[in-house]
Amino acid sequence: MNERILRVLEFNKITKQLAQAAATAVGKDRALRLAPQKNLQIVQTLQAETDEAVQLLRLNLDVPFGGIVDIRSSIKRSTIGGTLTPQECLDIANTIYGGRQTKGFIEKLEVTIPILKDLTKNISSLNDLEQQIKKCIDDQGKVLDQASSKLQSIRSSIRTNEARIREKLNNTIKTKSKQLSDAIITIRNDRFVLPVKHELRGSIGGIVHDQSSSGQTLFMEPKAVVELNNELQAAFVKEQQEIDLILRTLTRYIAEENAPLYENVMALGQIDFIFARAKLAHQMKAAMPKINNEGFIKMKQARHPLIPADEVVANDVEIGSSYQAIVITGPNTGGKTVTLKMVGLCTLMAQSGLQIPALDGCELSVFDHVFADIGDEQSIEQNLSTFSSHMTNIVSIMDQINEKTLVLFDELGAGTDPQEGAALAMSLLDEAIAKGACIIATTHYPELKAYGYNREKVINASVEFDVETLQPTYRLLIGVPGRSNAFEISTRLGLNQSIIERAKSYIGVDSKNVENMIASLERSKRQAEADYDEAHQLLLKSEELKADLESNWEQFDQEREALYKEAENKAEKALKKAREEAEAIVQDIRDKQSNITMKEHEWIEAKKKLEDAKPQLASEKGDLKTLPPKPQTDLQVGDSVKVTTVNQLGTVLEKISSDEYYVQIGMIKLKVNRENLQRVKTSSINERSPVTMVQNSGHSTRSELDLRGQRYEEAINQLEKYLDDVLLAGLTNVTIIHGKGTGALRKGVLKFVENHPHITDYRTGSMNEGGSGVTVVEIK
Template sequence: MNERIFRVLEFQKIIEQLIKHAATSIGKDYASKLRPVSNIDDVVRLQDETDEAAQILRLNKTIPFGGITDIRMSLKRSTIGGVLSPEECLNVADTIYGGRQVKSFIQNLEENVPILKGFVERITPLKELERKIKNCIDDHGQMMDSASQALRSIRTSIRTFESRVREKLEGYTRTNSKMLSDVIVTIRNDRYVLPVKQEYRGSIGGIVHDQSSSGQTLFMEPKAVVDLNNQLQAAYSKEKQEIDRILKELSAKIAEHNEFLSENVSVLAEMDFINARALLGSHMKAAKPKMNNKGVIKMKQARHPLISMDEVVANDVEIGDTYTTIVITGPNTGGKTVTLKMVGLCTLMAQAGLQVPALDGCELAVFKDVFADIGDEQSIEQNLSTFSSHMTNIVEIIKHVDRDSLVLFDELGSGTDPGEGAALAMSILDEVIARDARVIATTHYPELKAYGYNRDNVINASVEFNVETLQPTYRLLIGVPGRSNAFEISRRLGLNEEIINRAKGLIGVDSKSVENMIASLEKSQLSAEKDYEKAHEILLESEQLRDQLNREWNQFQSKREKLFKRAEEKAEKAIKQAQEEAEIIVKEIRNMKSNVELKEHEWIEAKKMLEDATPNLTTKKPKSKTVSNESKELQPGDEIKLLTVNQKGEVLDKVSENEYLVQVGIMKVKVKRNDLQFLGKPKQTYEKPIATIKGNNYHVKTELDLRGERYEDALLKLEKYIDDSLLAGYPRVSIIHGKGTGALRKGVQEFVKSHPGIANSRPGSSGEGGSGVTVIEFK
């Protein structure tokens, strides 16, 4: 893409804003090199990257880029054998730590950010190198005593020498204070000295290292401390040598990891760059554009990125679908040039991976080139006129324009004779349109107002002007050419009506017709917009009414369900109370068994009829489709209801085509199919085959499986099963209750102890199921 377009559309100002949002120096460096790309796959990838970072921002989360610096030059020096300074080594360690923080943050995100997670996979933690550097250099960039044993020893000797030197010199200050300008110990040329008065130079003796500006004070090193100072300087030299050795070792270690460190820096710079793009989009209240390679641009409420949101007027722009060219007419300072620059700048931003200031759902095209001839670019150095300057640009554009180009013409054909300029403008547009480029042009020529009506791929547009206030509204009106408004403006400014009428008589008939047509179009446009706004309001009211009805309907359904549930709970409570009373009566009858002769099967049948009389309360809705009672073929074992007596039973066998043998209670009867209602398949209770014993002509299984049952239901089943087993005359039976929490087992054992018909009970043996089974023996 040509560099001139970046200057014309002020793309550099976008880059400057982007740089401000980068957190690191390497991110700012990447941002400064921002350029659009022309491959649609690359553009889509860039937009997806920005959108993932924007997704993190929308969750009020921030990627931690703290501590990351540009260490690329340090890495380069280390690889060629250079020794890094403590500050450079510390920057390497901080960048390693920062990279690890960024990696951990992205990997722990629950949001779907596959591109960013792919980036951080390339970051190598390098904890050992970071630890080694931090063990040698403190947070202020100073080498620590712990960096090596030798350094610790040297610094201990330095502190000893310093202490001895200061002790001797402080002795001088106490005994010879009158010879000193100030009773202090100071340093000159890295050696400890005393400030001696000029006249006592000979009395102190030693080496003069400096003197005051007045010459009255000499900074002298007494002979008594010369040797100690020499030893101190030697220790300083050893310290420097040891520090250099340690730094050389650290630099070599950094050079060993140069490849990983360089990759870490590259990834972190890229992520900071992506995050800066997202931050800029958030600042502009921008949206992710959908990209295409068909030359289609559709933006709703698009704003110029460089104009304050408080001042800019948002406009809808659409091109490339039903028409490829827009010709905008209207008054000066009406916003035509702003519209041109807005479309061009948004296109460049989108192709550079930036979001654009428009509503969600906007769509932009990927162009190979964006060309623009905007403003008065007269070249004084080349001695070119305004017209010549424009034509030079246009000639260069026509050389390169094709179907993958977006072309922006501002005041096309201006700067020369109006008639020739208009003809030239139409001819240039015809040429560019013929190459299937996307074109937006602005003009003052009235001849171009009718241009859009004579071309299939061209549409007129204008910027609105308020005649009442004599101010432009900056609104773009697609489909309506602009009109002069000269007569209306003159009238508002007070020009004599007679002069205005005479002027109207001087203009041509064709011009009058065009102006009348434009006025009619503007009126129709305004009327259509009002109708649209009214229809939109009605739509919103309808949606609110629909939502309100849905809420009220849901509330009604919820209240209805609660009432049904409350009624069923009340009924269930009453039935349960009746069952409890019946149970008390049954127990009393059982206790009276020794005094009153009573047939067992009579109270068992009575109890079973009580259970069958209990309604099946449920709030579940019936299924929409049911199998016909007559069409369902029954199988042995199916649960059924005998409709003639309203009792549940079990299918034993099929006797004929329409007749079945069923067992209801203790009865076995042959029944017609029409008298049977299918209830369901029998529940599987215990996988192990259970033997049945025929006793007293009554079929009862010798084992009862209570696993999975509710506690109350299990005890009811147990009680009925004990009664049935007694009636069948079994000597013993097994109750399978499982181990679980032990609650059901305990309940079974307590029931067994209190039952008068049970002689003994014991846990099952290892072959019988262990503690998960209770074996009962009857009297």
């Protein structure tokens, strides 16, 4: 992109914000060098990178970049024979460690981020090199004693010499304190010295290395420590030689790993750069735009990225589909230029992989060029007027535009005669449209308001102005040209009405008609927007209500099926137990009364009759058996019917007409159409339940049940069957004997009767009834 365009649209301010969001020097460098891309696939990849980082930030997962330094210059010096300083070596070790931490963090994330995870593959661990450096250099960048045995020995001798020197100087301080300005040991020129009074220097003797600013104190090295200081200096030289040898060795190791080190730095810089883009998107409350290659722009509630969030006004902008040019009119300081810059800057940001400050669902195109003629380019040095300056820029633009170009014209044709300027502006727009470019232009010329109506690919727009407050609202109105509002503003400011009326009389009929048309369009647009908002709210409420109804109906259906299933399971258990008891009784009779002469086929026939007595369950027959359709007049009061609309059984109470009946379903009385009723058999289907309860007439039901000695599951199953028998027998008060024991059976019985729907009350037995070993139950 043209550098001038980037400057005019203030893209450099975006890159500075991006650099501030970067955590490493490499990331900051990449941010400052950011430039828009022209290849669709590259732009889409950049947007995908940013979106992966945005996902992690939304989950509060920020990648650690601590310790990472731009070591590229150090790597290069190591490869050309230079020797790195201890701090440079330490920076390399810290960068290796930071890279390993970053790689481990990203690889462990259970989030779909293929691009970021692929980038970490380029980060080498380099553990051995890091350990070599950390073994020789501490966290403050100082070479450690254990870097080599020779260095350790040299430093040991240095400490010994220093101790001997201090000892001798301390003795001097004690014996000749009067000759000293201060009783301290200090260092001058890397040698230990004492502060001696100038007039008494002869009593100390030695070498003078320095004096105070007043000249009253001399810093002298006594003769007694001269030789020791010489030995110490020689040791310092040896120490430095050994340190240089250690650093040269470390530099050689670093040079051997220069390629993976360089790849580490670049990968870490790229990851930091991606996260900087995500952090900027988070700050701007931005969204990822969909990228196309067809010159189509659609932005929802887009905001200028450089205007504070509490001041900026969001607008919808769409171009490139139904029309390829927008002509914006309206008052000065109304926001026309801001709209131009917002579209241009958001386009540049999107082509650079940055998300844009707008709502989700935005779409932007990749352009080969973005041209802008914005602002006053007048140059006194070049002797150019405002108009000439603009035209020089426009001539350059017109020579380069094509169908892959976005052109932004601010005050097109301004700075010259209005009629000629308007004509020139229309001609320029025609030419740009013919070349296939997308154009957004602002103007004051009234002629261009009609231009938008006379061109198929052009639409008018305006920035709204509130006549009541005399302030612009900065809202962009697509499809409505702007009005001057001069008369309204003058009236509000108190200009005499007669002057205003006279001024109106000077306006031609055509101008009046245009102004009236614009006013009508504004009213229509406002009304349409209000109607749309109201309809949208109604749609949201209806969708919410529909979802609630569907959810409630599904829940009701599930609960009904569950109740049916539970009832059938209970009935089947009861039938199974009854059959087993009946077979046991029959077998007992055969065993004990063998003298009864009864043939085998008679026993089989009796058993078959017992099987036939089993009622047919809904789960076995698929659904309630219905009779063949009969004429509508066949239903009589008292007939059992199935109501197909609710899949429930009921009884006919009253015939209202030939097509309607009152039907009793449980406790509910319904009016039902004849077409929704099916008469059913009553021989095997109870009117109130799809499961028939058959009373066991083979023996009488006792008023007490003894569960002692039984296992828990067996006892509860027997209790359940016993209560069913009690209900059939019509008993209202029974006793359940469970004993005291460990208390487990008692707790189980109490829990069961507490949840039984037909038990109204229960209590522990009295002393004469059995105490806590008995539970007395009342049944409704």
